[in-house]
Amino acid sequence: MHSLDHTFGALADTIRRAILARLALGEATVGELAKPFDVSLPAISRHLKVLETADLIVREKRAQQRVCRLKPEALKTASDWIEQNRRMWEERFDRLDAYLRELQGKESTDAGNK
Amino acid sequence: MHSLDHTFGALADTIRRAILARLALGEATVGELAKPFDVSLPAISRHLKVLETADLIVREKRAQQRVCRLKPEALKTASDWIEQNRRMWEERFDRLDAYLRELQGKESTDAGNK
DNA sequence: AGATTATATAACTACATGGTTAAATGCAAT
């Protein structure tokens, strides 16, 4: 899929973000990923499925385990969206700021003529 | 609130992202924000509430309208989280890449000794 | 083949989300 809806949706959960942070340190099996959390293994399994659907990780069968790896292209897409909007906003803010300063200037000169 | 759960959750919807993109161009009333979309006004109103809860916008009463403005600190928080993880991943990837290259080198020298 | 381990799927519950239409609020204009 790799839609922004899926990507951001996948990121909107503390456990899933923690899993990604863990995977940023290197690949891990499902059991290893589940260990730190106080939820059942099936719950983790479904979190991983969400991350996989969002194209944020890949799962690869290795022996009787499944090893998960980060797949950060989707992260980049999400990051790009945010950064682009932040940049637009900052430009806008700069203009607004300049405008307000201009107003301020006018007002303080007007203030004397009240 | 301003939790990452809320922030990413708010971003996980096409309409809400479009609203934010629109607001990056400047403030707008609810009606103006609703216009481009093929959904009812109450639906938009609730999207705005989600964005407000996520601390991504502020709504200010002005005459009989409500004007919305972007409030990008939360966007920055989300962006920072992604960027930090991307950076970790990229370092990791570089090390892995080097390691694989090293393996590759060994293997090709070994290849002759088979 | 049978037991063990690692993980996934099924069936279920509870709650959140996104949409609708209809009614309520708040402010403005007459």
Added chain:
DNA sequence: ATTGCATTTAACCATGTAGTTATATAATCT
């Protein structure tokens, strides 16, 4: 004070999400 406009809230429906326990699958070990 009444009408009208902009927006929100209420009530409802359908679907999605997060968790559980119990069961199934798949690979490994004996």
